[in-house]
Amino acid sequence: MASVQKYFDSFHGKIRLGLFDEEDTLRDKRRIVREKLLANLPDVFKKHNEKNLVPTFRDQGSYAMRTGTRPLDGDFDIDQGVYFETSTTDYPDPVVLKERVYEALNGHTKRVEIRRPCVTVFYKDGYHVDLAIYSCAAANADKKDYLAMGKVGSEEKYRVWQESDPTTLTTKLFERFDGDETGRKQYRRAIRFMKRWKDVNFVSNGHSAPRGIGLTINANSYFQPRYNTTTFVLDDLTALHELSKEMLSAFTSTWVSTEWKFVRWLSAKLLVTPFNDVYEKMTSKQMESFETKLTELRDTLKKAIDEVDTRKACQLLRNVFGDDFEVPDESETARATPAPVSTHSQSA
Amino acid sequence: MSLPMTNETATTEPLVFCQPDGRRIKLTASVVAQLLRYAQHQLTDKEAGGVLIGRYLCDSDDIVVDQVTEPMPGDKRGRYFFHRAQKAHQHAIEQAWQASQGTRTYLGEWHTHPEANPTPSGVDTGDWRRKLQQDQYFERLFFVIVGTQEVRVWCGSRKQAKLISLQSHPVES
Numbered sequence: 001m002a003s004v005q006k007y008f009d010s011f012h013g014k015i016r017l018g019l020f021d022e023e024d025t026l027r028d029k030r031r032i033v034r035e036k037l038l039a040n041l042p043d044v045f046k047k048h049n050e051k052n053l054v055p056t057f058r059d060q061g062s063y064a065m066r067t068g069t070r071p072l073d074g075d076f077d078i079d080q081g082v083y084f085e086t087s088t089t090d091y092p093d094p095v096v097l098k099e100r101v102y103e104a105l106n107g108h109t110k111r112v113e114i115r116r117p118c119v120t121v122f123y124k125d126g127y128h129v130d131l132a133i134y135s136c137a138a139a140n141a142d143k144k145d146y147l148a149m150g151k152v153g154s155e156e157k158y159r160v161w162q163e164s165d166p167t168t169l170t171t172k173l174f175e176r177f178d179g180d181e182t183g184r185k186q187y188r189r190a191i192r193f194m195k196r197w198k199d200v201n202f203v204s205n206g207h208s209a210p211r212g213i214g215l216t217i218n219a220n221s222y223f224q225p226r227y228n229t230t231t232f233v234l235d236d237l238t239a240l241h242e243l244s245k246e247m248l249s250a251f252t253s254t255w256v257s258t259e260w261k262f263v264r265w266l267s268a269k270l271l272v273t274p275f276n277d278v279y280e281k282m283t284s285k286q287m288e289s290f291e292t293k294l295t296e297l298r299d300t301l302k303k304a305i306d307e308v309d310t311r312k313a314c315q316l317l318r319n320v321f322g323d324d325f326e327v328p329d330e331s332e333t334a335r336a337t338p339a340p341v342s343t344h345s346q347s348a
Numbered sequence: 349m350s351l352p353m354t355n356e357t358a359t360t361e362p363l364v365f366c367q368p369d370g371r372r373i374k375l376t377a378s379v380v381a382q383l384l385r386y387a388q389h390q391l392t393d394k395e396a397g398g399v400l401i402g403r404y405l406c407d408s409d410d411i412v413v414d415q416v417t418e419p420m421p422g423d424k425r426g427r428y429f430f431h432r433a434q435k436a437h438q439h440a441i442e443q444a445w446q447a448s449q450g451t452r453t454y455l456g457e458w459h460t461h462p463e464a465n466p467t468p469s470g471v472d473t474g475d476w477r478r479k480l481q482q483d484q485y486f487e488r489l490f491f492v493i494v495g496t497q498e499v500r501v502w503c504g505s506r507k508q509a510k511l512i513s514l515q516s517h518p519v520e521s
Binding site: 003006306308309310330331333334335336337338339340341342343344345346347348 | 364372373374376395397399403404405406407408410411412414428429430431432433434437438441442445448449450451452453454457459469471472475478479482483484485486
């Protein structure tokens, strides 16, 4: 196998969110949004003659999991859980609580929107903060957290308190590697590589692309660490090849009632309630393209494993992972040797 | 029976051989195509030969042969012999070495045989052993013989005078 680990390392350095100013900016925006909420909510609740609720905050999503990747389109986001100590019966319509949040933030930037799972604050430089609004466990009789779902004007059946536990999800997604820090590190890398692969190879509108959380759940099911147990040097190429192979073999023929036919399907079931398949909104066509692209990925990774020439292997990898995967100069991948001399020769 | 022309050019694949220590040596597709053009299919085809030029890769220590010289003025070619002069081929080696900051170097020799599955003659192995002692090279030298149906590779080094035949590297499925 060509030694491409070095190039996976620099690729990972380029795509991970964490080493760049962007992450500071995200942290700043998150802080400002929190402060705005704490400052403005009392007046909002007062205006509506409601009991003042002081929210607490919890990071969630890829930011909390530390699996964030730099977006290709410059659209940076951060997920923020906003927990109110109020029961779902105090606010039977979850959208009302979202409207309070919206009101507290409206005007803070040009655009604040209530979306189905969150309230989003958009900044003009391409950043946005997604606020997931919760009724927290302490206030509910069943001691469970509920996420406010629904938009203004949506039908009642779409305005629901959905049991949701992102903190436990994060714990569950990473507990597999308790005691194997190197494995956990490589697992995070593999998730980032798969997410960048997704960003490069799928269009981002609708459900064309498998969701990042889906790829994370798939990695949780199918990723196996591959590293040298003496030197702890990672072998990301082999690990990714095996991951893509395992994911492909997990595709099964599944009955899709909405389309009234069997389709090849890979599921990514949430490890916490509501235990749904996070790919459920994809159409059979989108799923088919997922399988096709994953097959291309697997085959390219195999070719890179078989390729002797490091530069050629990197070219193959760039084809699937995009331009942030560096292709080194030939001279950089070969050893410098002393001046050669070849005498005459004879053969018969 | 020779393959149709279109097929021959379109299907040239690189060749990979495995050394006893697991390190691989790859002849690139263009090198293989170049060598196959000299295969002695016709009774009138003469032996040909040249030197192998390429790279020792960092970390893996695998080797890539990405350039070969072809018969040049001063070389002598017969049906059953090939005498290669030093000058023009050495010049090509030096050019490659200098242009690459020393990362492309002399890796060995190739020549053709008018037989399907080639084996080295006594003259061949004698000359290979001499070169292993007299030439200046990095670690190892490789010797390629292009038969009419098969390309085979041997290798040796200053310390390892016994020439080893390399296995063609199977591509795992």
